[in-house]
Amino acid sequence: MSSSIIAPSILAADFANLQRDIEMVNSSEADWFHIDIMDGVFVPNISFGMPVLKAITKHAKKTVDVHLMIVDPDRYIKTFAALGSDILTVHYEACTHLHRTLQAIKSEGMKAGVALNPHTNINVLQDTIQDIDLVCLMSVNPGFGGQSFIENTYNKVKQLKAMIDEKGASTKIEIDGGVTSANAQKLKDAGADVLVAGSFVFKSKNPSDTIKELKGLTA
Numbered sequence: 001m002s003s004s005i006i007a008p009s010i011l012a013a014d015f016a017n018l019q020r021d022i023e024m025v026n027s028s029e030a031d032w033f034h035i036d037i038m039d040g041v042f043v044p045n046i047s048f049g050m051p052v053l054k055a056i057t058k059h060a061k062k063t064v065d066v067h068l069m070i071v072d073p074d075r076y077i078k079t080f081a082a083l084g085s086d087i088l089t090v091h092y093e094a095c096t097h098l099h100r101t102l103q104a105i106k107s108e109g110m111k112a113g114v115a116l117n118p119h120t121n122i123n124v125l126q127d128t129i130q131d132i133d134l135v136c137l138m139s140v141n142p143g144f145g146g147q148s149f150i151e152n153t154y155n156k157v158k159q160l161k162a163m164i165d166e167k168g169a170s171t172k173i174e175i176d177g178g179v180t181s182a183n184a185q186k187l188k189d190a191g192a193d194v195l196v197a198g199s200f201v202f203k204s205k206n207p208s209d210t211i212k213e214l215k216g217l218t219a
Contacts, residue, residue, distance in 0.1 A: 004184065004218035005194040006211055007032035007065055007174070010056060011047055012145045012198030018052075021202065022059045028208040029215045032063040032087075034176070034196045037080075039070040042094055043143035050083060057084030065134075065194075067115060067176065069142050070094065074101055081108035089113030089136050089174075092124055102131045115176070117142060118150050122160045130169045134194070135160060140177030146199040149178030154190045161191030181213055188218040 008030050013021035025033060035053060040046040047069075048056075057064055066085040068076070073090040080088050088110045095101045098114065105112040113134035114125065118141060125135065137156055140147035157173055164171045174194035175187050184195055197214060204210040 003215050004188050004192065005031040005172075006214050006218075007034040007194055007196045008201045008207070008211060009034045009036065009145065009176070009196050009198030011036045012202040014202070018055070019059055021207075022056060024208055025211075026059070026061045028211045030062065030211045032065045032194070033060050034065045034067060034198075036067050037070060038143065042071045042091065043069045045143040050079065053080075053083050053085075060084075063087065065089070065113075065174075067113070067136060068094075069115075074104060077101075077104050077108055081110055085110055087111040087113050087134055089115050089134060091115045091117070091142075092120060093117055099128055099131065102128065106131075113174070115142075116156075118152070122156055122163060125160075126163065129163060129167050129171055132169070132171050134172045134174055136174040136176050136196075138177055139175050139179070142177075146203075147178060149180075149183060154186065157187065157190040157192050179214075181210075181217055184214050184217045 008025050036047050038045050038047040063086045065087045067089045088105045102112045111133035114132050115136035117138050139150050139153040172193040175192045176196040179195045179197045180200045201207045201210050
C-alpha cells in the first residue's frame, strides 16, 4: 500500500518568507500544496486572496489543492481555475446546490472536493459521492491553525470509507486539522488518503524532515 499524500498547509507558512517556504515544499517529499482561502464570513478569519494564490501557483511545482472556506463559492470557480488550482474544495455547508457546484468545478478542468465541518454527518454526501474526487474532513473547527485534533474524526473516516467502497467511488479522503506524527498512522489505518499538516510542519525545527517523517510513518 502506498504512503499517504502529504499536503503542507501554506496557512502555517511564514508569510514574510513565502517563496522560501514554497521552495522548501517543492524540494521536500510533500505531494501537494494545501491552500486555505477564508473570507471572514463563512469562518471567523481571513486568509489569502487572489494575488497571493497567484504568487504561490507561480512557484509551486506540485499539485495545488485549494480549500475554499467562503460563502457562495460558485462566484469564483472560474477565477480559481485561471489561477492554477488543480483541486478546488468547497464546503458542503456553503453550497445550496452542491451537485451543480461540483459540475461547474469539473467543467473548468479541476478536480472537485467537498469539505465537511466537524458537526456535519458524512451521510449528506450519499447522493453525490460518485461525483466527488476528494472529501476533506475537518478535524478541527475551521478558521484558525494550531487547534487540537477532534477524536471523533477516526469514526467519520471509517464511515466515509465504507460509503465510498459501497458506492464504488474512487473518492480520496483528506484530513485537515491537528495532524501530527502522533495520529498520522492511525488516520491512514482508518482509511485516510491525504493528510494536511500546517503548524506541525512549519513550526518544526526542520519542516522538510517533518514532512519526511509523516511520509515515512504512513508508508
